[in-house]
Amino acid sequence: MxxxxxxxxxxxxxxxxxxxxxxxxxxxxxxxxxxxxxxxxxxxxxxxxxxxxxxxxxxPVLSARNTAMIEAVTSLPPIVVADPFGIHPNAAQRWANYAKGDWSACLAARMITD
Structure with missing residues (x-):
């Protein structure tokens, strides 16, 4: 491991x-x-x-928590993730939106600068 x-x-x-x-x-x-x-x-x-x-x-506590949060909201519904992480369901939904967000604009901007 x-x-x-x-x-x-x-x-x-x-x-x-x-x-x-x-x-x-x-x-x-x-x-x-x-x-x-x-x-x-x-x-x-x-x-x-x-x-x-x-x-x-x-x-690294914060980065480990953030990684766990993103992994959780991409594999489970946000409402299910909210309670174990001790966050409001709306916050879990925002994490899910962030994790599943469309990164194409960011990638396109990076390709232009490279």
């Missing part, structure tokens, strides 16, 4: 240091069921905190 280099390094480190059951219980045994538990019991880490954490490791 092709992975971004920084993510590949993190995964390789995880493979080199396998998680034992006791270590897993220490990390995820808080009963919340969240991969990224927040400070408040039973709550996930907030979006900004998760975004900052991933950016510390050089993982």
């Amino acid at each position: 092709l992975l971004p280099p920084k993510l590949a390094v993190l995964i390789a480190e995880q493979i080199a240091q396998p998680v034992t059951e006791s270590r897993m219980l220490q990390q995820f045994g808080n009963g919340s069921g969240y991969l990224f538990p927040g400070k408040a019991p039973g709550r996930p880490r907030n979006v900004v905190g998760t975004h900052n954490l991933l950016n510390q490791f050089g993982l």
